Amino acid sequence: MSTRSKIIYTFTDEAPALATYSLLPIVEAFAASADIAVETRDISLAGRILASFADQLGADKAAEDDLAKLAELTNQPDANIIKLPNISASVPQLKAAIAELQALGYGIPNFPEDPQTEADKEVRARYGKVLGSAVNPVLREGNSDRRAPAAVKAFARKHPHSMGKWSKASQSHADYMRGGDFFSSEQSITMAAPGDVRIEFVGKDGKVEVKKQLALQEGEVLDGMFMSCNKLREFFEQTLQDCKETGVMWSLHVKATMMKISHPIVFGHAVSVYYKDVFDKYGELFKELGVNPNNGISSVYDKIKSLPDSQQEEILHDIHACYAERPEMAMVDSVKGITNLHIPSDVIVDASMPAMIRNSGQMWGKDGKQKDTKAVMPESTYARIYQEMINFCKTNGAFDPVTMGSVPNVGLMAQKAEEYGSHDKTFEMQADGTMRVVLADGTVLMQHEVEKGDIWRACQTKDAPIRDWVKLAVTRARQSGTPAIFWLDPERAHDRELQKKVEAYLQEHDLSGLDIRIMGYNEAIRVSMERLIRGQDTISVTGNVLRDYLTDLFPIMELGTSAKMLSIVPLMAGGGMYETGAGGSAPKHVQQLIEENHLRWDSLGEFLALAVSLEETGIKTDNVKAKLLGRTLDAATGKLLDNNKSPSRRTGELDNRGSHFYLALYWAQELAAQTEDAQLQAHFAPLAKQLQDNEQAILAELAEVQGKPVEIGGYYRSNPELTSKAMRPSATFNAALAALA
Ligand SMILES: NC(=O)C1=CN([C@@H]2O[C@H](COP(=O)(O)OP(=O)(O)OC[C@H]3O[C@@H](n4cnc5c(N)ncnc54)[C@H](OP(=O)(O)O)[C@@H]3O)[C@@H](O)[C@H]2O)C=CC1
Numbered sequence: 036m037s038t039r040s041k042i043i044y045t046f047t048d049e050a051p052a053l054a055t056y057s058l059l060p061i062v063e064a065f066a067a068s069a070d071i072a073v074e075t076r077d078i079s080l081a082g083r084i085l086a087s088f089a090d091q092l093g094a095d096k097a098a099e100d101d102l103a104k105l106a107e108l109t110n111q112p113d114a115n116i117i118k119l120p121n122i123s124a125s126v127p128q129l130k131a132a133i134a135e136l137q138a139l140g141y142g143i144p145n146f147p148e149d150p151q152t153e154a155d156k157e158v159r160a161r162y163g164k165v166l167g168s169a170v171n172p173v174l175r176e177g178n179s180d181r182r183a184p185a186a187v188k189a190f191a192r193k194h195p196h197s198m199g200k201w202s203k204a205s206q207s208h209a210d211y212m213r214g215g216d217f218f219s220s221e222q223s224i225t226m227a228a229p230g231d232v233r234i235e236f237v238g239k240d241g242k243v244e245v246k247k248q249l250a251l252q253e254g255e256v257l258d259g260m261f262m263s264c265n266k267l268r269e270f271f272e273q274t275l276q277d278c279k280e281t282g283v284m285w286s287l288h289v290k291a292t293m294m295k296i297s298h299p300i301v302f303g304h305a306v307s308v309y310y311k312d313v314f315d316k317y318g319e320l321f322k323e324l325g326v327n328p329n330n331g332i333s334s335v336y337d338k339i340k341s342l343p344d345s346q347q348e349e350i351l352h353d354i355h356a357c358y359a360e361r362p363e364m365a366m367v368d369s370v371k372g373i374t375n376l377h378i379p380s381d382v383i384v385d386a387s388m389p390a391m392i393r394n395s396g397q398m399w400g401k402d403g404k405q406k407d408t409k410a411v412m413p414e415s416t417y418a419r420i421y422q423e424m425i426n427f428c429k430t431n432g433a434f435d436p437v438t439m440g441s442v443p444n445v446g447l448m449a450q451k452a453e454e455y456g457s458h459d460k461t462f463e464m465q466a467d468g469t470m471r472v473v474l475a476d477g478t479v480l481m482q483h484e485v486e487k488g489d490i491w492r493a494c495q496t497k498d499a500p501i502r503d504w505v506k507l508a509v510t511r512a513r514q515s516g517t518p519a520i521f522w523l524d525p526e527r528a529h530d531r532e533l534q535k536k537v538e539a540y541l542q543e544h545d546l547s548g549l550d551i552r553i554m555g556y557n558e559a560i561r562v563s564m565e566r567l568i569r570g571q572d573t574i575s576v577t578g579n580v581l582r583d584y585l586t587d588l589f590p591i592m593e594l595g596t597s598a599k600m601l602s603i604v605p606l607m608a609g610g611g612m613y614e615t616g617a618g619g620s621a622p623k624h625v626q627q628l629i630e631e632n633h634l635r636w637d638s639l640g641e642f643l644a645l646a647v648s649l650e651e652t653g654i655k656t657d658n659v660k661a662k663l664l665g666r667t668l669d670a671a672t673g674k675l676l677d678n679n680k681s682p683s684r685r686t687g688e689l690d691n692r693g694s695h696f697y698l699a700l701y702w703a704q705e706l707a708a709q710t711e712d713a714q715l716q717a718h719f720a721p722l723a724k725q726l727q728d729n730e731q732a733i734l735a736e737l738a739e740v741q742g743k744p745v746e747i748g749g750y751y752r753s754n755p756e757l758t759s760k761a762m763r764p765s766a767t768f769n770a771a772l773a774a775l776a
């Protein structure tokens with residue numbers, strides 16, 4: 036018996052949003068044959084801005100708060116959500132999106148950069164909820180299971196991507212603080228009983244300011260830590276001096292988007308240290324103009340526009356003088372003169388470090404040439420793993436995708452675990468004093484002596500997600516027959532608390548025949564890499580930040596991109612969220628589409644997620660047609676890989692839309708060829724024939740549009756009609772699909 040069920044498909048931003056215009060009509064048409072409704076929910080940056088100001092927009096312009104509704108759904112056992120990557124916006128991106136929406140006639144307020152009035156503070160608070168990683172932590176009500184499916188791994192072995200050679204003489208390295216950072220100050224406790232705590236600041240005058248109150252659960256782990264502003268700035272200065280002396284290029288790698296409060300401040304210090312002469316000279320003026328280094332050097336360019344031309348020129352001249360004084364800095368776009376410090380969201384550590392390591396440890400300089408680089412990552416907690424990988428590549432050469440094994444990940448992230456949920460507990464110190472965490476009865480749980488400018492933060496990790504994470508790790512180790520390593524660092528207070536729980540919760544499972552170990556980060560990555568080059572797989576079982584870092588790092592070595600990962604979030608309430616790969620929304624791809632009408636985005640992550648989602652729908656609702664759709668989709672995806680019908684990077688060749696055509700063709704063929712369900716067979720046979728017969732005509736229609744600019748009417752909120760027209764240019768294909776309905 037089948038009941039009509041629902042798959043929620045998220046509408047997001049940039050390249051995946053463009054791809055959705057082409058892929059979703061195919062998905063809807065196929066899913067309908069199994070009585071499954073595919074509904075979209077808009078969680079794009081623009082959609083979230085509009086939902087935040089729904090009360091101020093007319094009925095025709097107001098948007099529903101789809102994110103809030105989805106968040107509720109994640110706590111329902113029947114949730115089945117396909118989650119595409121979305122923008123975690125930096126302030127410059129948020130401002131650009133606001134300006135675009137205002138130009139479209141939406142009466143939303145400007146972003147108040149320095150709110151003083153109550154009204155401005157209220158607007159700033161609303162925008163604060165849209166800023167940075169505002170979607171993923173809300174929807175991820177389960178832990179993370181990311182791995183390369185066998186077919187994808189086989190494809191990478193057969194068609195290896197290019198890997199830059201490593202030289203033993205490479206000067207590239209990761210550089211991080213040796214003291215004064217979060218790692219060195221971390222304290223951690225586990226709550227023996229439920230309890231209320233206060234996070235408070237005690238000034239030198241003894242005055243107490245309560246910063247935050249928390250109701251903690253029994254078994255919850257609470258961490259407190261801080262980064263010294265003075266030590267951070269000294270560290271940046273030392274890295275710059277070192278690069279100047281050694282001639283190695285300088286670059287900064289942080290996660291200002293996901294770590295949306297702490298890392299923009301770190302980024303801002305890098306900007307004001309690199310351009311120190313300019314900030315020293317124009318400090319007062321910049322304050323008046325509202326320049327904020329946390330938004331990058333672009334903030335200076337932006338704010339000085341109001342000054343007379345001559346003054347602007349003087350400032351620009353002084354900025355250029357910094358380039359002569361300072362070491363060379365890695366470029367984001369050397370043609371357009373966009374540096375690593377332009378805006379905080381251009382270089383995001385999870386993707387940028389593997390890209391550098393894949394590229395012989397080099398980044399691009401201002402002359403467009405690649406060079407050895409000092410990758411500066413102040414927080415030493417996790418930066419050390421990159422140095423380990425760099426050492427490994429210098430010793431053993433680049434990884435070989437043909438022979439290397441795999442490092443899947445089981446990541447702790449549910450209920451805003453660890454740093455993921457730290458934003459409302461992160462504070463930039465306004466004065467010297469003491470930060471302390473105090474129980475309701477006055478017991479001081481932890482405390483730090485801090486100075487003005489230091490960044491103090493607390494992290495919470497609830498007990499239930501930890502238990503669920505251990506279970507997921509054991510399940511994956513059992514199902515895949517693969518050794519699993521818990522990456523828990525004995526040097527870290529937090530990990531020592533976690534280790535006690537892991538050891539206890541492992542005892543709840545049958546571990547016979549399993550190889551499960553606990554290791555510090557350096558040892559864990561070394562062992563995993565030693566096994567990797569011998570073709571062996573090792574599951575990394577990690578906390579939230581390492582989940583993020585490792586699920587780009589290893590896939591990018593193994594598969595060339597993390598977009599091809601199967602990325603499942605078994606929701607703790609029983610539902611499922613299927614993320615489409617482990618990568619982001621690939622902004623560069625949009626540029627190519629607009630300029631050349633070629634979209635190189637690979638929707639493989641969507642294909643993989645959809646297959647699991649269909650299969651799960653089939654199991655949960657006893658819908659055999661859904662299961663069959665899932666299985667045939669997997670077969671079609673395998674065929675698409677075998678026949679090399681993935682998008683090409685080059686304009687003029689098959690792109691995202693062409694790969695969707697082949698997916699529809701192969702999927703229809705698989706359904707027409709199966710004999711389990713005669714109804715589905717009869718339903719899809721005509722489509723299979725029509726697409727096969729018209730293959731050349733459809734390819735010609737798809738090819739014809741390429742090579743010239745295309746108008747989609749916006750970036751953050753493109754025009755739906757124009758975008759649909761652009762993304763569905765084959766009348767023959769569209770008609771065949773319409774006939775299926
Ligand atoms: N789950 C989520 O919601 C996530 C969201 N993000 C967001 O994504 C945005 C961009 O982040 P960024 O750090 O640039 O990382 P991305 O992973 O988006 O992009 C880095 C590069 O990876 C390649 N790539 C990624 N996905 C695909 C794909 N499907 N097909 C082909 N190539 C792909 C592209 O390489 P090339 O240009 O060489 O083709 C791309 O330029 C940010 O706003 C970030 O916040 C980031 C990670 C996860």
Ligand SMILES: O=C(O)CCC(=O)C(=O)O
Pocket residue numbers: 123167168169171172292293385582583586617618
């Ligand atoms: O939420 C974000 O900002 C990024 C998430 C991410 O990179 C990941 O989950 O791999």
Ligand SMILES: [Mg+2]
Pocket residue numbers: 385583584587617618
């Ligand atoms: Mg990531």
